[in-house]
Amino acid sequence: MSELPKTFDPAEIESRWYGHWEDKGLFAPERPGADPWTLVNPPPNVTGSLHIGHALDNTLQDILVRHARLKGKDARWVVGMDHAGIATQMVVERQLNAQQQKRTDFTRDEFVAKVWDWKAESGGAIMGQLKRLGCSMDWANERFTMDEGFSKAVLKVFVDLYKQGLLYRDKRLVNWDPGLGTAISDLEVETSDVKGSFWRLRYPLADGSGHIEVATTRPETMLADMAVAVHPDDARYTALVGKQVKLPITGRLIPIVTDEHADPELGSGAVKITPGHDFNDFEVGKRAGFKPAEMLNMLDAKAHVTQTADGMIPEELLGMERFAARKAVVERLKAEGYLIPHVDKDGAEHDAEPRVIATPFGDRSGVVIEPWLTDQWYVDAATLAKPAIEAVRSGATKIVPKSWEKTYFNWMENIQPWCVSRQLWWGHRIPAWFGPHTNNGALIPSFDTKHFVANDEAELIALAREYYGDREIVVTSRDEAAAYASNIDQKKVLLWQDNDVLDTWFSSALWPFATMGWPDEGEWRNRYPNDVLISGFDILFFWDARMMMQGLHFLKEVPFKTLYLHGLVRAPDGAKMSKSKGNVVDPLGLIDQYGADALRFFMAAMESQGRDIKMDERRIEGYRNFATKLWNAARFAQSNGIGASSTIEPPAAELAVNRWIIAETVATVQALDLALADLRFDEAANTIYQFTWSRFCDWYLELIKPVLQGEGAEGADETRAVAGWVLDQILVMLHPFMPFITEELWSKMGTRERELIVAKWPMADARALDPEAAKEIDWLIRLVSEIRAARTELNVPPGARLPIHVRDASAETSARLVRQTAALARLARVDQAEGEAPAGGSLQIVVDEATFVLPIAGVVDLEAERVRLTKAIAAAEKERDGLAGRLNNPSFVERAKPEAVEKARADHAEKAAEAERLSAALSRLG
Known part of the structure; x- marks a missing residue:
């Protein structure tokens, strides 16, 4: 066990652990025989930088891949970049313009070489930014949509579609x-x-x-x-x-x-x-x-x-x-x-x-x-869309949230021909060559009326010979072919390659399988279809649907079993973020301020299926506080001799509090597994948050202090073993959401066989559930909570110890009072008293069948408290009724801004609850 520093410092921990994971190859650990589990990352533009949408998208993906890895799967998160034809060409052209140069000062090959130079030096900055977010991607096998293997796949798809009559040249309007x-x-x-x-x-x-x-x-x-x-x-x-x-x-x-x-x-x-x-x-x-x-x-x-x-x-x-x-x-x-x-x-x-x-x-x-009316290359999207429509209808691919299915079907059933050519120099050059037509065997004076589509020049020459006969075939430039067309030599044909490149969506549509070696032998045979795709709904048609079409056409199977569509991250007022509005949030700045774990947890906690996320920096700060609370809980454990657990199974336990926390842990694992299986990220985050903060930190650690500190209780060794086991389970369950702090605490709590990132996910063993222990500790928590609330409402001094009398208690309640004497004394500051409560002022609390009486005469001024509470109740009721009047006024509800109406409703609920709470406090004064 290594002693934890007093202060939690995210920046130092994050850089250290990410480098460790990557250096040891833990993002794609060798797991022979394990079930494959695959997720492909929507490839960011090579020109891009991390924005808040990327932070959401990649956080959700990392949660799933880390969870799958912990479950023992051969989990692989495929990573890479899109060559981003237009964006990248613009970047390099701007650099040339700054040097008083332009693209056309260079040959095509020279310009493309400059783009590759730029990519090597400056492209892909976003990849380093994704690492700061904690994304556990398979960097050792990073792909690029212009790398050699990927380009081979793109070429094959274009040529095959053309030969099948599904890709053609046409004159149509384009943007x-x-x-x-x-x-x-x-x-x-x-x-x-x-x-x-x-x-x-x-x-x-x-x-x-x-x-x-x-x-x-x-x-x-x-x-x-x-x-x-x-x-x-x-x-x-x-x-x-x-x-x-x-x-x-x-x-x-x-x-x-x-x-x-x-x-x-x-x-x-x-x-x-x-x-x-x-x-x-x-x-x-x-x-x-x-x-x-x-x-x-x-x-x-x-x-x-x-x-x-x-x-x-x-x-x-x-x-x-x-x-x-x-x-x-x-x-x-x-x-x-x-x-x-x-x-x-x-x-x-x-x-x-x-x-x-x-x-x-x-x-x-x-x-x-x-x-603009122009000749372009088109894909027969309507034909390719039919199997993709059926795949969703049959459930072969499930869209989550299901509400997006209607939009998907509407677009796919009315899909238009897909223009796949772009008039750029950077990108996959279209494998088509142009030449003259023949008329009765003679060449006509043109240079672009006949085209050939081929995988390579050898296939091109073979196709040309089939059409032109024994004429000499020369592959040249467009300009030379155009000049030659005006003075054609019947014995020689000049062919020139289409200058256009393919739309980047055409190549990225092959991402789920071309990244893994298709069409050659490769991992795609075991990793296709992918398990899930996480995507923004805004690219449902441009990327997701096109992957469906190409995957089904070429591999005869859907590219992913589940498609999860998340919403947008919006400004705090609900407006769409844009640079022109000045409301864009930099996720790297948030990481600098609060740490990656806090930002990630915010993204998960706010991701509710079908809804956009409103940015709320206070919530991120709150999750930083959550990380600090966990840090302090681990420090408390260390100071009390609680360290790493030696087993994944829960330790044997006799004390009710230990049996209760073991059962609560198992119930949390079950709930978390269900939430993640249903892709309910907000529910999953809330489940682990509530268990960690409320059940473990606020209650369990407080309840076991008398045991650990020897206040007349037995079972200290058992409690240390259980507490260490529960803390370990928390670290594992929380790891997908907050990987850095959990890995750090895991390493500091004792000697481990393996890093947390490749540890084992907790067992959701229903045999560990203990209804009797749960009833007793839940009773204790309710009793302590009621006493604390009553003391606060009646202004009982925090340090005052009060006697507690009980009436109408069952044998079970009496036995519980004996067993929990030390806990009640510590947490509620009450001492159990014999006999009836003395006459005079007292506060009374009812929990189940028993009434608990705490005399407070002499501790507080009862009459002054009655007066104070009566005035406070009247004030709260007045505000409550005033707000109710506004809300019952149709003119206010219809004309006021929605946020004003919403605030009025929230204020009304708050004042109503306050009046009810104060009235209950007044009634407790006996």
Whole structure:
């Protein structure tokens, strides 16, 4: 046994123990024959840093993996990073810009080499931060979504999906980020309300018989309009359907079509259709018979106006930035009489009606996202989604909380083709090569009309020879192939590889199996499916569902048996955290201040299924105090000769207090096992917290002091053995939540065969439950608690010892009073007295069938106490009734802020309880 310092110092303990665990390989101990248990960590971006959401997500995972390890499982927590295509490329480009350089100053290979250099030097800072949190990950087998083995898996999946007809190239609308010059996913789009305008336009009918009115928030897109749509049931336009309008500015003739997308109740009921620049219009255009290849595109990759295929845009508008073009188009429409002015409530005319418009922005570039028609690679997500839907319906994968199933089904059943290509240099380059088509065996002058998908260049050449015959096949760059296409030599074919890379979600969808060696032989055969996945609900579709689709397709089995979706960590007022609001909390700062154990316990205690977490630093401070209380309890044990237990089974015990605490310990193990099995993190944390703080520290240690300190009681050796055993069980049960302090105390309480991280989980042996001992000690606790409360309410001096008389006691109660004389004397400061209580003032307490009378005349001024209590009761009742009046007033409940109403309810409950408590105290004065 090593003496514990007086003060608990988290920082020193944390750094020392984490290094010890990692150096000894205890995060993935060798356990031949043990049941495998696997958890994969959602790979953080290589550019990332630990935020409060990471702290929650990883704390929950670490609790489960440490618990599984203690249960003897071959537990493995797979760790690694995502290459984060856009984010990483932006970081390196910013560094180049600071040196007056840009990406295009380098070849692609040179730039990618710079990114790898950056990763080696600066990438992955979050991994060190996860260690500070105490995450017991398998660092020896850390993975990266661009490492060689993982890249092999990504390549295989792309090529196999293509060969199976589930991955294809198509022209569709995408979220286009003009700032980054790439398509982005929905997850990377942030929608914000901005002040905008709503313009109404006259489109003249081509036959000169009148006009049709349309409205838009993006008037510049009229340069690429291809139709006007009206609702098929809108009688106002029945006669116009099938006619044409002549667009202002371009003069293009476009048809009037019917489509249910047009809402007769909105505006004029007629809507302009620009299928190349609006997601809804794209679908309307397809229903109207326009093929994507025919849809007009009026913007280039930087969102500058470019000529459409029909050459109808006036020269003076070409090259304009989109918002400058908006202004120019509005001015021209106005000048030519096609703009319908907006008349405000005062009768004044304006070009447009002010509107607040939901506008999409790129989360990284900060620029407005443009729906853009372009050729991209797509996965047939609808086909892949079907087995993933069935897996959840059948229970092969269980979603917790179950309430998320409805959202999952709704999205998966309406899933759209998945755009998997990105216009970047950093990432998995798409294994597709382009070349010219042939016509009757002859090459046609093009360089990108035919494509080949292959695992490697050898397979590419074989595919090309099959198509091009005996011609010379040369793999070259896009620029060289484009130049060659204008002067094709029929004897030679130039092929160039697609410059695009894959969406990072495509590669991370393979995480549960590619991290463990798939498709080669590897651990995946024993560790797939994973046991559980912990994820934020915000990536349910972008990551979790896609892992389901890819895992089921390629391994024919779900990737994880359980999917647990946690909520968000919000600011104390419930607002979402954001840098712009200035309410972001740094978890590393909290660790510095309170220790990792306190932060972890807060996360677990507050994680209630289906609910977000409100940040509360006072609670974290409270859990730091909890750690200190445990520390002091261990110091008390050491000072009283209590050390490490030698067995996992409970020691033999005769004293009721020892039999009681053993039974309480076993009941706690049972409750904790059930809570963790159901992923009830808050219930699990509360279970071990209440047992440790209340049952063990506050009651058991106090109850055994007379025994340990020789106050006429026997059984000191038995009590030391039991107390040491219980403390050990607490350390093991608490370890998943607070790994650092528990490991430190475990090491200091005596000689151990192994570190706590690889110790054995307590046995939930129901034979140790002892109803009789439980009844006796629960009776004692209730009696002591009642006496203490009564003394406090009646202002009995803390040091005053009172005689205690009992009436109507059963034989069992009388026997208990004899056995617990020393405990009552110490904890309640009462001495058992014989005979009837003297006449005069006394406080009376009823516990079960017996009445306990404590004379207090001469100890307190009884009359003054009656007066004080009467006034206090009246004051509490007045406040209670006032608050009840406010709460019964519908006007207050409906109009006041929710937090004000909630506070009023809490205050009312507090005052009602206070009035009841004081009234009980007054009634006790005999």
